[in-house]
Amino acid sequence: MKIRSGGNDYEGLSYVSMVPYIVVDMFDFRLVDVNIEEETTWVGAGATLGKVYYAIANKSGIHAYPAGVCPTVGAGGYITGGGYGNLIRKYGLTMDNLVDATIVDVNGMVPDRATMGEELFWALRGGGEEGLYKMMVEFQTPQLTFDPYGGLMDKINSNGTPIPNREGNLFKLQYVTNWDESENQRSKYYIDLTRKLHAYMTPFVSNNPREAFLNYRDID
Incomplete structure (x- = not known):
């Protein structure tokens, strides 16, 4: 099973495999909910970085999101890969700014950070x-x-x-x-x-x- 958020990947891992596979496409999970007062943003796994930047810019002229320069990259794969971008010297990687996440686990449960445990949260930010x-x-x-x-x-x-x-x-x-x-x-x-x-x-x-x-x- 391959999970695809935006389909951008150096190695094209969403599209190739040595065995038959299916693709779980996160394209429709594109919610971007910006809260300027709390300086947080909930981002759906299928939302592109360009959509995230656009939503933030519509709410504020001074806030930024420390991510990459390619607007078509899907947030799900980008964040779980660590998140390298031009603002890392001042704000760190994208995963350094990840404070919460909601996922669907193999049992169909929907844990947030408080219930998933720190090891899984570590893995969501590119850990192994x-x-x-x-x-x-x-x-x-x-x-x-x-x-x-x-x-x-x-x-x-x-x-x-x-x-x-x-x-x-x-x-x-x-x-x-x-x-x-x-x-x-x-x-x-x-x-x-x-x-x-x-x-x-x-x-x-x-x-x-x-x-x-x-x-x-x-x-x-």
Whole structure:
């Protein structure tokens, strides 16, 4: 089963599979309810980012939504992937601004954040394996983003362009840490956290796709 919100995806995962599949299209879930007083917005999984921006702009000339520049991206897939955009230096990723969610689980129940538990809420913001999850909860501040490679990236000779890291690489990893303390009083602390996260991930990173997959699978 493939779930599609906007249909925009680097790897087209809503459209391809090695086995027969069905698509659950979230297109009609397009509600965007803006509450300027509370500075919150409920966004349906099928609403595009352009629709979100338009709804906010109709309510306020000074509020913004920290998301991407492509207006046709569906909010459901975008938010659950983390949400990378041009405002991350000031406001963080989209998932950093996610305060609540309502889903339908496999039992047909409709839990919100209060009843779904923090682990599921973590997963909704792009989370995965337990060991990394525990570390991210402990560290709190550092962020880890996976940008998928593959496809045409694998087919272009690594010596043919100025970007050599191509064939066999599954992801580009981005380590991001932001802090607000005045005069960077705790800069060493946050930099050390980022280095610890990088060191933790290092054994699971490889130029061999099969080896990388096996390492990923065996994470505690």
